Amino acid sequence: MAREERPLTEPRIAAARRRTTVAMEVRNHLRDSIVAGRMLPGHPLSENEVAARLGLSRTPVREAFIKLEEEGLIAIYPQYGSFVAPIRVADIYDGQFVRESLECAALAKLVEILQPADATALEAAVATQRRHLMGEPDPFFEADEHFHAALMQMAGHERAWSVVETAKRQHDRVRRLTVHDPLKRRAVFKEHSEIVDGILRRDPAAALDAMRRHLRGVFVSVEAVMQRHPEFFALTAESAAALPKRPAKPRRAVA
Amino acid sequence: MAREERPLTEPRIAAARRRTTVAMEVRNHLRDSIVAGRMLPGHPLSENEVAARLGLSRTPVREAFIKLEEEGLIAIYPQYGSFVAPIRVADIYDGQFVRESLECAALAKLVEILQPADATALEAAVATQRRHLMGEPDPFFEADEHFHAALMQMAGHERAWSVVETAKRQHDRVRRLTVHDPLKRRAVFKEHSEIVDGILRRDPAAALDAMRRHLRGVFVSVEAVMQRHPEFFALTAESAAALPKRPAKPRRAVA
DNA sequence: CCTACAACACTTGCATGCAAGACAAAAGGG
DNA sequence: CCCTTTTGTCTTGCATGCAAGTGTTGTAGG
Numbered sequence: 001m002a003r004e005e006r007p008l009t010e011p012r013i014a015a016a017r018r019r020t021t022v023a024m025e026v027r028n029h030l031r032d033s034i035v036a037g038r039m040l041p042g043h044p045l046s047e048n049e050v051a052a053r054l055g056l057s058r059t060p061v062r063e064a065f066i067k068l069e070e071e072g073l074i075a076i077y078p079q080y081g082s083f084v085a086p087i088r089v090a091d092i093y094d095g096q097f098v099r100e101s102l103e104c105a106a107l108a109k110l111v112e113i114l115q116p117a118d119a120t121a122l123e124a125a126v127a128t129q130r131r132h133l134m135g136e137p138d139p140f141f142e143a144d145e146h147f148h149a150a151l152m153q154m155a156g157h158e159r160a161w162s163v164v165e166t167a168k169r170q171h172d173r174v175r176r177l178t179v180h181d182p183l184k185r186r187a188v189f190k191e192h193s194e195i196v197d198g199i200l201r202r203d204p205a206a207a208l209d210a211m212r213r214h215l216r217g218v219f220v221s222v223e224a225v226m227q228r229h230p231e232f233f234a235l236t237a238e239s240a241a242a243l244p245k246r247p248a249k250p251r252r253a254v255a
Numbered sequence: 256m257a258r259e260e261r262p263l264t265e266p267r268i269a270a271a272r273r274r275t276t277v278a279m280e281v282r283n284h285l286r287d288s289i290v291a292g293r294m295l296p297g298h299p300l301s302e303n304e305v306a307a308r309l310g311l312s313r314t315p316v317r318e319a320f321i322k323l324e325e326e327g328l329i330a331i332y333p334q335y336g337s338f339v340a341p342i343r344v345a346d347i348y349d350g351q352f353v354r355e356s357l358e359c360a361a362l363a364k365l366v367e368i369l370q371p372a373d374a375t376a377l378e379a380a381v382a383t384q385r386r387h388l389m390g391e392p393d394p395f396f397e398a399d400e401h402f403h404a405a406l407m408q409m410a411g412h413e414r415a416w417s418v419v420e421t422a423k424r425q426h427d428r429v430r431r432l433t434v435h436d437p438l439k440r441r442a443v444f445k446e447h448s449e450i451v452d453g454i455l456r457r458d459p460a461a462a463l464d465a466m467r468r469h470l471r472g473v474f475v476s477v478e479a480v481m482q483r484h485p486e487f488f489a490l491t492a493e494s495a496a497a498l499p500k501r502p503a504k505p506r507r508a509v510a
Numbered sequence: 511c512c513t514a515c516a517a518c519a520c521t522t523g524c525a526t527g528c529a530a531g532a533c534a535a536a537a538g539g540g
Numbered sequence: 541c542c543c544t545t546t547t548g549t550c551t552t553g554c555a556t557g558c559a560a561g562t563g564t565t566g567t568a569g570g
């Protein structure tokens with residue numbers, strides 16, 4: 001009887017856990033290539049070509065394209081072609097607005113509800129970053145990312161981090177267009193320290209000020225790149241930028 | 256010479272304008288059905304079934320499913336089935352956080368940069384809502400939506416509205432699960448009026464206070480529904496909710 | 511009666527094929 | 541020499557078929 005009511009309490013979901021699908025791998029691979037700057041804005045992409053290169057069918061590649069288009073990383077023109085999306089200036093500015101609004105709001109909340117365990121975790125995070133001030137830059141920026149995500153999670157809005165992630169994605173693209181300045185790390189680290197200081201001292205004004213300076217500091221370097229490489233950016237919505245592909249192999253001989 | 260530099264100033268994009276694709280239509284159709292509450296959380300969905308019902312192939316339906324999964328409206332379990340997604344409590348709370356943070360930040364900015372033309376537009380928007388206090392509810396809520404979007408646009412962050420849209424989507428689902436209370440419209444209208452009042456008087460504190468009360472007012476009705484219909488909600492991340500489909504037609508005869 | 515095992519009917523993931531559309535290049539007319 | 545027309549090749553959108561995997565059902569065994 002009770003058996004009939006709940007034949008399997010929860011095991012029915014047993015193997016329903018989402019295993020990593022090929023389309024998802026392609027998506028992550030392409031996203032990494034685009035955000036890391038290995039494929040520049042305007043670069044032509046073809047479902048056929050990518051599928052052939054990866055030894056796959058068009059289907060999973062196509063699904064990855066569709067998802068990446070929603071992320072604003074690829075532009076698909078129906079019967080013409082797909083291209084690495086240009087970076088829209090409006091996305092940069094609005095992304096900054098979203099990020100600053102959310103991270104500052106979370107920070108203000110965190111100062112009020114901070115738990116002792118989280119306090120020690122924050123200090124540990126700062127220590128980790130200090131260890132990576134020298135050496136390879138990637139581990140430091142990974143810790144940077146993790147630090148901001150942790151702040152959001154400690155504020156009790158873990159799922160809001162994905163919103164910040166998409167908002168800052170175009171910023172990341174811009175950042176990767178520049179060469180890495182070793183001094184940058186020290187500046188970022190100093191600002192992070194000040195944020196944590198403000199939190200631990202329960203001083204919301206100081207923490208918020210530090211956070212705002214931090215985020216805007218990141219933003220000015222973005223603006224610098226925009227001036228140096230205007231070719232990668234689009235001002236209007238449906239960009240007028242770059243789809244000059246199709247060299248189109250000559251039909252006969254050029255002769 | 257100048258011709259060679261820009262062979263076709265922009266016309267190359269001529270017909271590349273995205274025409275509405277079938278997959279997109281399916282997506283909008285299904286999203287409307289889910290958000291409007293015509294398909295309740297846990298309802299089983301099958302690519303085959305939907306495709307057959309709409310007289311289409313599986314491909315466009317599948318693409319719509321994938322997009323809707325990203326929106327958090329559908330849950331896909333790889334070799335088992337797809338279902339209308341349960342409403343995650345965390346999404347409700349975090350969505351509220353995102354919405355309140357962004358709309359309040361935009362409002363604060365708008366008070367400072369308000370243009371005369373926008374001021375008259377805001378008054379017109381309020382007047383429109385007043386006209387729809389009676390009669391069908393849909394036109395009013397459409398004006399409601401448009402009002403909030405206009406605030407974001409006037410603040411100079413038009414593209415940030417889409418972020419709010421996704422954040423509030425789960426709220427909309429919950430709202431549609433309730434019967435419409437005629438008094439609700441008057442309360443919403445009053446709060447909108449107070450927001451506009453605060454803006455026009457250049458009183459950020461008053462405007463922000465009204466906005467916060469407004470958004471939280473929407474939120475309490477959400478919490479009421481959660482208590483009345485707990486079966487549609489999921490507390491944990493990878494829900495334990497409802498995938499008991501598969502009556503599975505008996506192999507022979509039941510005899 | 512309860513439990514363990516095997517077949518089944520269904521699902522989604524991926525591969526493949528065809529058709530409509532769009533631009534680029536070459537050919538034809540002024 | 542410049543402009544219009546035709547041809548060609550590529551693209552994405554959609555249809556279809558096969559394979560792998562899952563929970564359920566029915567049956568056999570204790």
